[in-house]
Amino acid sequence: MSEFYHSVTLNSESCKGCNNCMKRCPTEAIRVRNGKAHIITERCIDCGECIRVCPNHAKQAVSDPLSRISDFPYSVALPAPAFFGQFKNLDSLDQVLTALKQIGFQDVFEVSRSAETVSRYTEQLMKSDRLNRPVISSACPAVTRLIRVRFPNLCRNVLPLLPPVEIAARMARREAVQKSGLNPEQIGIFFISPCPAKATYIHMPLGTEKSEIDGVLSINDVYLEIVGIISRIEHPEPLSQSSRIGVGWAGSGGEASVLPSDNYLAADGIENVIKVLSEIEDDKLDTLDFIELDACCGGCVGGVLTVENPYVAKSRIQKLLKTLPSSRQQHRDEVPSSALWTVPLEYVPVMKLHDDVATAMKMMKQIEDLVQEMPGLDCGSCGAPACRAFSEDVVRGLASRGDCIFKRREQVQRLVEELSSLENYLPPPFRKPEDEDGAEKED
Amino acid sequence: MNEVLLLHYEIRGGDFIHAGESSGHVKNILKRLGFHPNLIRRTAIAMYEGEINMVIHAGGGTADVKITPEQIEIRLADHGPGIKNLDLAMREGYSTASDSVRELGFGAGMGLPNMKKYADDLKIRTAVGKGTTVSILTKVSRNQG
Numbered sequence: 175m176s177e178f179y180h181s182v183t184l185n186s187e188s189c190k191g192c193n194n195c196m197k198r199c200p201t202e203a204i205r206v207r208n209g210k211a212h213i214i215t216e217r218c219i220d221c222g223e224c225i226r227v228c229p230n231h232a233k234q235a236v237s238d239p240l241s242r243i244s245d246f247p248y249s250v251a252l253p254a255p256a257f258f259g260q261f262k263n264l265d266s267l268d269q270v271l272t273a274l275k276q277i278g279f280q281d282v283f284e285v286s287r288s289a290e291t292v293s294r295y296t297e298q299l300m301k302s303d304r305l306n307r308p309v310i311s312s313a314c315p316a317v318t319r320l321i322r323v324r325f326p327n328l329c330r331n332v333l334p335l336l337p338p339v340e341i342a343a344r345m346a347r348r349e350a351v352q353k354s355g356l357n358p359e360q361i362g363i364f365f366i367s368p369c370p371a372k373a374t375y376i377h378m379p380l381g382t383e384k385s386e387i388d389g390v391l392s393i394n395d396v397y398l399e400i401v402g403i404i405s406r407i408e409h410p411e412p413l414s415q416s417s418r419i420g421v422g423w424a425g426s427g428g429e430a431s432v433l434p435s436d437n438y439l440a441a442d443g444i445e446n447v448i449k450v451l452s453e454i455e456d457d458k459l460d461t462l463d464f465i466e467l468d469a470c471c472g473g474c475v476g477g478v479l480t481v482e483n484p485y486v487a488k489s490r491i492q493k494l495l496k497t498l499p500s501s502r503q504q505h506r507d508e509v510p511s512s513a514l515w516t517v518p519l520e521y522v523p524v525m526k527l528h529d530d531v532a533t534a535m536k537m538m539k540q541i542e543d544l545v546q547e548m549p550g551l552d553c554g555s556c557g558a559p560a561c562r563a564f565s566e567d568v569v570r571g572l573a574s575r576g577d578c579i580f581k582r583r584e585q586v587q588r589l590v591e592e593l594s595s596l597e598n599y600l601p602p603p604f605r606k607p608e609d610e611d612g613a614e615k616e617d
Numbered sequence: 618m619n620e621v622l623l624l625h626y627e628i629r630g631g632d633f634i635h636a637g638e639s640s641g642h643v644k645n646i647l648k649r650l651g652f653h654p655n656l657i658r659r660t661a662i663a664m665y666e667g668e669i670n671m672v673i674h675a676g677g678g679t680a681d682v683k684i685t686p687e688q689i690e691i692r693l694a695d696h697g698p699g700i701k702n703l704d705l706a707m708r709e710g711y712s713t714a715s716d717s718v719r720e721l722g723f724g725a726g727m728g729l730p731n732m733k734k735y736a737d738d739l740k741i742r743t744a745v746g747k748g749t750t751v752s753i754l755t756k757v758s759r760n761q762g
């Protein structure tokens with residue numbers, strides 16, 4: 175298996191080579207070459223911004239087809255909290271959960287259930303004072319990966335707790351084994367995901383060696399499977415075990431607002447997340463206890479694999495919350511070690527120019543010089559997202575100076591000047607006396 | 618021969634909105650160069666504080682950064698009012714910032730003490746009515762091992 179797995183991929187046939195995705199990528203991981211976008215894999219954090227902006231739908235997220243659930247004698251659906259915001263006129267979560275059983279799942283386990291558990295654990299850990307403040311949520315894998323590649327000093331601030339979906343997977347497998355009497359390997363655990371970041375997570379988990387999730391289905395695929403049958407369900411099974419605390423995780427602020435401290439901040443949208451992370455890095459937010467960051471606008475309801483506009487979905491979630499008990503769990507005991515990270519988050523310096531500092535410095539000097547020469551328009555026609563990124567590519571040997579159309583124009587202009595000076599050239603015998611002193615006449 | 622990278626910035630006085638851009642730029646460059654995260658942090662915070670001080674107390678100035686594989690030297694020079702009592706200025710919580718500056722969230726009096734804490738060497742030359750030059754040195758060796 176390759177070192178990097180990504181669920182964001184490019185369909186070359188649909189790609190027209192425009193630069194929408196390249197300009198939006200928060201880690202400058204996209205270049206356009208030969209009329210097609212390319213992803214620099216080690217930089218990609220699977221946030222899905224490129225999928226969101228691509229007008230040709232050439233960027234895709236890899237997810238499993240529904241048919242994969244029949245690979246297991248007993249499959250459990252793990253719907254993300256945001257899933258419930260996709261449906262119009264829902265009276266209860268049970269309608270959705272019952273529908274999932276009707277399309278082939280043997281059982282369901284709401285991720286919102288373990289989201290409440292994670293909320294309780296977070297509360298406990300925050301009390302213990304073992305964490306570096308401000309504590310940064312680890313629930314959005316795109317944010318965690320962003321921190322890992324761009325904010326080395328903040329790795330130690332990330333909450334070392336497994337995300338709700340991982341804890342849900344473990345609990346769901348245990349419950350399924352008990353109910354079915356089957357072996358753990360015979361149980362298929364399928365997450366219904368709002369985003370490619372979480373699809374990548376199961377292949378390259380954070381905080382643990384191996385994820386317990388067997389497959390990832392996208393919210394939009396599963397939505398299409400059940401939207402037609404939901405309205406026909408007259409007597410939904412009483413399956414839901416979620417509370418307001420857990421389902422509230424669907425939107426930005428849902429995680430942070432239920433913690434006892436009011437000293438928190440919740441930011442959503444990748445650009446805002448980057449701004450907040452830079453401020454934490456500069457010690458400007460050191461009076462805060464907790465920081466919730468969601469790569470998508472609105473939180474997971476804004477995930478790129480969702481169907482509904484995030485604001486509509488959020489408003490539906492608000493309405494559904496009223497049907498739920500405020501909480502279902504009480505945890506006063508210690509956080510079990512099984513919920514904690516066993517693999518620490520380590521800085522992956524993918525933006526580093528060279529392993530040798532002196533060489534990197536030489537390169538940086540060339541980059542800075544080149545940046546000064548560039549037009550500074552960040553037009554993207556060179557196939558790089560900005561003049562600075564282009565300069566870096568040139569110095570790294572991945573692009574050539576003349577790929578900038580303005581640089582190329584300068585070259586052409588110089589040629590034209592040379593040519594015209596040749597054209598005007600007269601050998602001495604043919605020169606007229608007035609040309610001799612070089613004066614040119616104008617009228 | 619030792620590799621040297623020089624950077625120069627002009628810092629505008631009173632420009633609170635863009636204050637911190639130079640130290641932010643240096644921070645990004647240091648990340649690209651692959652320096653130890655802790656060195657980057659110490660350098661960026663110390664420079665940020667010095668930069669802000671020039672913006673709020675001195676009407677702006679210049680920043681010159683000299684990066685070598687072993688250390689980073691930052692020289693912040695201004696022609697502002699100078700510091701009357703340096704011992705007092707170095708104390709935690711001491712600030713002469715005006716109320717309007719405090720309302721913007723600056724003037725906690727922690728800038729110089731933090732620079733002292735994060736730098737491996739801090740030199741301040743100041744003359745009342747003439748200006749201030751702050752030299753911050755951070756060393757790679759402190760973050761090795």
Ligand SMILES: Nc1ncnc2c1ncn2[C@@H]1O[C@H](COP(=O)(O)OP(=O)(O)O)[C@@H](O)[C@H]1O
Pocket residue numbers: 666670671674675695697698699700706707711712713714723724725726727728729730749
């Ligand atoms: N460059 C400077 N020019 C003039 N005065 C300065 C300068 N830097 C610091 N000072 C003085 O030192 C004091 C303490 O600085 P500092 O610890 O950064 O606190 P603060 O900036 O919050 O006031 C300032 O209030 C100011 O009186």
Ligand code: SF4
Pocket residue numbers: 221313314315316317368369370371372468469470473474475476477478
């Ligand atoms: S905010 Fe939620 S939906 Fe968006 S990338 Fe993060 S985890 Fe996925």
Ligand SMILES: [Mg+2]
Pocket residue numbers: 666669670724726727728729
């Ligand atoms: Mg200050």
